[in-house]
Amino acid sequence: MAGQGNPAHGATAHIPVLLPEVLGHLAAGEGDRVIDGTFGAGGYSRAILEQGSDVLAIDRDPDAIATGRRLEKAKTGFRIVEGRFSALDDLADAAGFVPVDGVVLDVGVSSMQVDQAERGFSFRLDGPLDMRMGPDGAKAGDVVNKASVRDLAVIIGVLGEERKAGRIARAIEAARRDEPILRTGQLADIVSAAVGGRGPARIHPATRTFQALRIFINRELEELALALQAAERVLREGGRLVVVAFHSLEDRIVKRFMRDRSMSDVGSRHAPQVRSDPPTFSIATRRPIEPGEHEIESNPRARSARLRAAVRTGAPARPVDFSTVGVPRLNNVPGPEAFA
Ligand SMILES: C[S@@+](CC[C@H](N)C(=O)[O-])C[C@H]1O[C@@H](n2cnc3c(N)ncnc32)[C@H](O)[C@@H]1O
Secondary structure (H helix, E strand, O other): OOOOOOOOOOOOOOOOOOHHHHHHHHOOOOOOEEEEOOOOOOHHHHHHHHOOOEEEEEEOOHHHHHHHHHHHHHOOOEEEEEOOHHHHHHHHHHOOOOOEEEEEEEOOOOHHHHOOHHHOOOOOOOOEOOOOOOOOOOOHHHHHHHOOHHHHHHHHHHHOOOOOHHHHHHHHHHHHHHOOOOEHHHHHHHHHHHHOOOOOOOOOOOHHHHHHHHHHHHOHHHHHHHHHHHHHHHEEEEEEEEEEEOOHHHHHHHHHHHHHHHOOEEEOOOOEEEOOOOOOEEEOOOOOEOOOHHHHHHOHHHOOOEEEEEEEOOOOOOOOOHHHHOOOOOOOOOOHHHHO
16 A cells, blocks of 8 residues: 555645656656546546557546546646546547556555544544445444354455454454444554554554455455456557556566466466466566655655566466466355445
8 A cells, every 4th residue: 555644634735656657657748648546636548648648537536527627628738537547448448548558556545545543544643444445345343233243354464464363353343342433543443452452563563454355345356357358449559558566466467477477388387278368468567666764754655565567468468367467265155245
């Protein structure tokens, strides 16, 4: 995620992360068409427009859409649609914006989302336990109050990569027997007490639990895998895919997708197997690009960013396989809708 921001009460401006590197890998110019799948505050979109390209922006957050509507009035060559980036191919089709020369995704939450207490993303600012990026679906509080101890432990363990998930799930269950858990501050205190306070750890003890709940209710990893598949469908041959991810589960999906789509052979040395599907991308970043010290100093929330880019070949697109790209299986935990 894009960091937990500073504890201001209002939303702070979102500083675009790795912007020169994003523009360099998109390599979009005059008359090109680019999809910005995560408009946010429009940092990338504005910079891409400056380079003379047309932009179709997407966001699922109504606040981001409101910002985009203002930009639509001010700039020709810019359009924004409210929706999920997993459907960016359908949205682009409906807008008559295919094929495209570039797709950029900057996944995670924006500063505006994290820094508004009432959105419920932050354990540093007390607010309702919401965490929804869009207006619909289950809130984090629904899951925290209704999921079984087992399901909570799976969600927090897998999506938060939290070793103490079982202990946290039991503490949640004990606390909600007394009263419902409705506030971010309440949940942060329960988790901190369960895992033994802050200690020498660099991160707040509730970081992983909050991350897990956010990813779960917004289906962030499935969204990402489907967005990569959708990008493959809309990019022309030679078009660029650029993705900035903020934690290991997301970056793993991007890495595996690009590796899978750029390989023509699979199998081991002992059991070589020629693949029938031709590569749909060639990888442009051998290693992920990370922000330098200077960027991290001026924008601490950039610190965990990883950029990966790939160039589309002319081979036909094909469906993405969740297990190949590493979307974790949640061991029979129902989807977030079950808790709404
Ligand atoms: C990190 S911000 C993007 C910031 C943007 N690059 C900028 O420079 O201002 C991520 C944005 O993606 C949006 N988002 C996250 N997941 C989404 C999804 N599945 N579909 C559409 N938008 C999504 C969030 O609502 C948020 O506004």
